[in-house]
Amino acid sequence: MILCIGLTPTVQRTMRFDRFVVGSVNRAAQTIVTASGKAVNVARVLTTLGANPRLFHAVGGDSGRFVTRTLAGEGLSVETFDAGDDAPTRTCTTLLFGDGTPTTELVEESKPLSEDIVTQIYRAADAQMLHARAVACSGSLTSGAPTDFYARFVKLGRERGVRVVVDAQGEPLRAALRERPFLVKPNRDEAAATLGLTLTGNADADARTAVNALLEAGAEWALVSMGKAGSLLGGRESAKRYRFTPPAVAAVNPIGSGDSLTAGLLYALVERGESVPDAATLGTACGAANALSLTSGVLRTTDVWALLPEVTVSVS
Ligand SMILES: Nc1ncnc2c1ncn2[C@@H]1O[C@H](COP(=O)(O)OP(=O)(O)OP(=O)(O)O)[C@@H](O)[C@H]1O
Numbered sequence: 504m505i506l507c508i509g510l511t512p513t514v515q516r517t518m519r520f521d522r523f524v525v526g527s528v529n530r531a532a533q534t535i536v537t538a539s540g541k542a543v544n545v546a547r548v549l550t551t552l553g554a555n556p557r558l559f560h561a562v563g564g565d566s567g568r569f570v571t572r573t574l575a576g577e578g579l580s581v582e583t584f585d586a587g588d589d590a591p592t593r594t595c596t597t598l599l600f601g602d603g604t605p606t607t608e609l610v611e612e613s614k615p616l617s618e619d620i621v622t623q624i625y626r627a628a629d630a631q632m633l634h635a636r637a638v639a640c641s642g643s644l645t646s647g648a649p650t651d652f653y654a655r656f657v658k659l660g661r662e663r664g665v666r667v668v669v670d671a672q673g674e675p676l677r678a679a680l681r682e683r684p685f686l687v688k689p690n691r692d693e694a695a696a697t698l699g700l701t702l703t704g705n706a707d708a709d710a711r712t713a714v715n716a717l718l719e720a721g722a723e724w725a726l727v728s729m730g731k732a733g734s735l736l737g738g739r740e741s742a743k744r745y746r747f748t749p750p751a752v753a754a755v756n757p758i759g760s761g762d763s764l765t766a767g768l769l770y771a772l773v774e775r776g777e778s779v780p781d782a783a784t785l786g787t788a789c790g791a792a793n794a795l796s797l798t799s800g801v802l803r804t805t806d807v808w809a810l811l812p813e814v815t816v817s818v819s
């Protein structure tokens with residue numbers, strides 16, 4: 504089993520516009536409402552790939568009931584905690600444009616969770632860790648959660664020999680790094696902001712700086728993603744750096760590609776027993792496959808297997 508832990512699920516409204524004019528009335532050509540959020544996306548992609556994830560999260564209000572119903576309909580295994588009607592699950596909106604305007608995200612912040620709910624999630628996930636092969640901690644924490652929420656799982660994982668992957672930024676990531684996580688997967692901007700790095704604008708040099716800084720800060724492996732340019736992976740045990748480049752795809756919506764990268768990597772590690780560099784290759788195919796679908800954190804396995812041989816890896 505792979506545990507997927509996150510505190511900020513969302514109702515995801517994806518709206519596609521043929522053209523869009525700020526300050527005018529714009530009618531969507533298509534609107535899709537799904538359940539999403541980083542941990543939800545990781546759990547969904549793992550399920551699609553055929554792994555056995557269990558998602559731990561809290562939802563509230565009617566929007567939370569929608570998330571619970573939707574995920575049940577998709578066959579996800581979820582341990583849901585009820586944050587109550589006072590803490591309704593947020594809605595985030597993705598705007599896709601047919602006129603070349605870049606994809607735009609409108610993010611509603613999550614409501615704070617009570618200390619009681621956070622403790623319940625922590626205890627439940629902690630108990631399940633005994634049966635887990637890996638843990639994914641994904642996304643921002645709400646204001647009710649302690650900033651070491653993920654760091655505690657990293658520490659427990661290290662003590663119990665369970666690999667914990669963290670995709671977060673800011674203090675939750677810094678706290679996790681202090682506990683020496685198995686792997687961290689921020690994107691380049693998140694890594695730079697978290698560690699106060701100055702970026703030069705040279706994508707490869709910046710990724711290298713970020714990977715080195717994350718390893719220095721405590722990660723065993725650091726995978727820094729950079730959208731369609733791919734990602735850079737490094738491990739503490741060796742000076743080798745692995746540069747992954749996805750095939751060029753006709754991207755429809757790349758949001759959730761990072762979560763798909765994490766899920767693909769975990770799937771290959773746990774279910775196929777692959778090394779981290781090999782697992783990141785499958786992860787890269789998953790990131791590209793996600794970009795092909797209209798909604799985030801959704802991919803087709805046929806796309807993954809078709810794209811996998813086209814992923815290039817160079818070692819330096
Ligand atoms: N347009 C694209 N075409 C092909 N592959 C892509 C594209 N966008 C992303 N990917 C793949 O997915 C990986 C992760 O994407 P990205 O760096 O955008 O993650 P992210 O910023 O964490 O995204 P999110 O947090 O929305 O999931 C990239 O390293 C790349 O391999």
Ligand SMILES: [Mg+2]
Nearest residue numbers: 670690761762
């Ligand atoms: Mg991300």
